[in-house]
Amino acid sequence: MLQINIKLIEIRFRKFLPPKDKAAIVLFLCFYVFLTFILNSYYELVRNFIFLFSIEILSYHINRKDLEFLKLYQNYKVLLFTEYLIYSLAVLVVIAIHLDILQLFLYLSLIIVYLNLSRISSKKFNYPFLLFDPFWHISFRKNKLWLVIPIPLLFIYLGVTHQNDNLIIASFFINGIITSSVFFNRDWPSYLKSTVLTPKLFIVKSVKTTVLNTLMIVAPSIISLLLLNKIELLLFIPLLFIFPLLNMLLKYAYFTNLFLQQIYFVLAIGSVIQIYLVPIVLILLPCLYNKALINIHNIKYAHN
């Protein structure tokens, strides 16, 4: 069974980690070890958010196309469970180090719940998002992100009832991750070439679209904070827009390298935990804008 697991992991990652590229694999493993180290160092801070790591597994699980095929294997759920355990190794090791049995139990239970989720119907919701960037519709439909929208509201409610502002801040993170995940998709290059907009106007329109679409997602959280009289926490609201804007710029700055985009995005998000690093992220935004502009220019204009 372990051999099948290794094969499945290899299939999943070979798109951006070619099996023969030893350097890339070592770099990826180093990043994974580094992530474990960071999680371990800040465990008390991230303890309540540790379940967010399972969202990636949920998204992968509901979108994988090989489930019908894997059902041929007698214990296919055990097979998938083992595979998801391997993906969660960084989180599980950290929980185990801290002997946090409750978190471990809850995390493993979540994976079991995911495995037993019946296929969510492909009912079409008419989202109100602006269609300049179609990936808002695409992400919400493909990754069933509407399922996650109530979670920030639940965190705000729990934060207020338990007088724990950290839970409200966690809700901002969840909102940030929902809106940023949109930008891990890629346009067909032919569409970038086809647009009549100049690269600068394209970015400006993308920024406008991102801000308005993000507002549609975070509006319930903002209204909840106003109604629950948590005005001081509204100061964090700009962060909700910085996450998706940053990832939008990263997407176009590293259009051909999703892996680099993911690494820089995780580093940027990680820096928010160390609040004094936020200005560095803000300083980087104009540089990213410039790089994105050059990149779109290179994709858009043909070269004879």
Added chain:
Amino acid sequence: MLTIDIVEKRFKAKTILKEAEIKITKNGIYGIVGKNGQGKTTLFKCILGFEKYLGTCTIDDEKIILQDVAWCPAEVPIYDELSAAEFSQFYCNLLDIKNSAAANVFDVPQDQLIKEFSTGMKKKAYLNAVFQKKYRFYILDEPFNGLDIEANYALMNYLNKVAETSIVLISSHILDILFNNCEQIFILKNTAITIFEKDNFSKIPQKLFE
């Protein structure tokens, strides 16, 4: 006037196109024919600037730019998780089309997700989106693949209409349709282009299979 002058297009050591020249002076439908792998799609990609090549391609003495061309590749790049109506809206935004011509050449369920469509329906949804605007130049790479007879008929009717004011370049393996509708047909064989006028269309099969 459309002028295609590709001095050379090669992929590493393999030459795909060499001294490929096409000059089209009047509006109408023009066909490109060639066996698989002869470079039809590469020719289109060069014209549209998707591929680097040595030479120039111009329309009315200006460099061809993608946003001024109605381009339909053999496999349409369409987003499965959008509905047909949403895809059309996205296309309008992309080309900044304020007043959509909304040709709706094909009957497609507008509110259904594209991922539920068959290959032919996807192509219809894509073409409906592209045909929201009138262009000076149309390039369609094997547009009849996947379409049913009725859709082929509707497409040719539409293309014949736009060909009164535009240049339409089509590649296809269905010679009958090209014979009936084209002003000229260009055979792509062994990196070179041979031009056939309407009177000589009957000689095309011989040239293709010799």
